[in-house]
Amino acid sequence: MRRSAFVGSALAWAAGTRFALATGGRDIDASPGEAHEMRVLLSSLATGPAGAPVAETLDPFTFRWNGRTYRGRYETALLPDGRSGLVNVVPIDAYLYGVVSKEVSAGWPRAALEAQAIVARTYVLSKRRPGKPYDVTAGESDQVYGGIQSETVEARDAVDATSGIVVVFATAPAHVAFGSCCGGHTADAAEIWGNDFPYLRGVVDPHCVIAPEYHWQRDVSYDEFIRALSAFAGSAGQLQRVELRELDDTGRARFVALVGDHATSLVKTTVFRTTLGTSLVRSTLLQDVSLDRGPDGPTRVTISGAGRGHGVGLCQWGARGMAQDGADATQIVQFYFPQTTLGKG
Ligand SMILES: [Zn+2]
Incomplete structure (x- = not known):
């Protein structure tokens, strides 16, 4: 039931996009999200005899590095500090399988996982850096990414069910953020980082009181x-x-x-x-x-x-609380990012 409601809202957004295109709005519906490839820096430290991190291609779709397997392929890149970096080039949803699984528990309600998938997809699309050696790191400074071993069936299902869906403000993907627990009131991005977006202002959050670090x-x-x-x-x-x-x-x-x-x-x-x-x-x-x-x-x-974390944007424990109370992914995202809609990225 929840999934049907979600798809319905996405279709409603698509209709809005066609109107935006006809009036000269930015075309953000032309390239489906699953077509994007991300470049994820796995390591800039481990080096082999030739000075580059050692990885092993298993088949055209997976490789192994440091005892873990990853989707996509790998490249070595020269980093700005002169070291070699191991970069995982991976389709965005395959990358998100390994992110949503690490960021939220598989035992959480489905709507919380779907909200995390949407926000994580939006976040990483805003981090693409053409001309640079990689887009994001695999650690907490971006989104925690664990490769295939960390994946759960529940997280993959949430990514698949929301494929291509991102948070949109006006006609462009939003600059989203998320954290573990806001402590009862999300933070203003302008206060924390100095960048003011209408949808990154604090909201009272009664939903995360269940968090262990409330x-x-x-x-x-x-x-x-x-x-x-x-x-x-x-x-x-x-x-x-x-x-x-x-x-x-x-x-x-x-x-x-x-x-x-x-x-x-x-x-x-x-x-x-x-x-x-x-x-x-x-x-x-x-x-x-x-x-x-x-x-x-x-x-x-x-x-x-x-709370736990910077407090800006989606509160993961609050999303869990909302989902337990019956909210769907659209409602969760729009609670934490007011004035936004959902659409294709
Ligand atoms: Zn919260």
């Missing part, structure tokens, strides 16, 4: 905290307290204030997070940073917050 807390030694932030804390003296300042419309503090006995130093929250590391500062939605004191001064710093 609330999180981590602590670190005071010495380690100061060492990591030395570029900012150096002039502040011994810290008296840490404050969250300038909440944006989504409840995220724009700055973390290091209040010392000499001065106060402001650190952008996004910089605070990347400087201390995203495994320690789990999300951009901080709730408290407190100092634990001993007789000789601060000993530990406890950081707490909500």
Whole structure:
């Protein structure tokens, strides 16, 4: 039932595209998504005797590298840093089989997997870089991609059912993003990355409360905290307290204030997070940073917050929650990317 509703919305969009073409709109329906090939950088480190990563072609459609098999073919490419890179050239949906399986659990509701497939397809199409040695990496800086071993039947079905469908704003594929859990309110892209899109503004998300990291807390030694932030804390003296300042419309503090006995130093929250590391500062939605004191001064710093990841765009745990409540993939995508439609990319 859900699938039928989804196909119906895609057909409705196609009708809109024909109208856009007749009025001079951009033709984004001319090349079906399954025809695209992506170039995925698998490694820039492992090198063989000749200085290039070693891979083995198994048949015209698969190869093996580093104990794993991949769809498509491989190429070696010269990277900007002078090293050789192993690049997997793979049809987009075959690539998405290995992405959706890694990004969301096969046990999640079908609509959540379909929403992930649509968003992952849209994301990677926006990352094509003709003239560069590859389009995306296989890691978290883009989308996690695991090749054939990581694939699940459920993820392949979700990719096949949504083949060619992307998120569209006006007449062009949208610049989408996604993350594990937004913590109850998705983030504004303009606040996090400085690029403002109407569909990447924060929305209240009541659906991800089921996420294991909806609330999180981590602590670190005071010495380690100061060492990591030395570029900012150096002039502040011994810290008296840490404050969250300038909440944006989504409840995220724009700055973390290091209040010392000499001065106060402001650190952008996004910089605070990347400087201390995203495994320690789990999300951009901080709730408290407190100092634990001993007789000789601060000993530990406890950081707490909500969600996991940057918080922009689709919230994976929220998508799961919406799907459990009966939403289809179209409804999930349009909740996280307001003002968008679905169409062929
Ligand atoms: Zn959420």
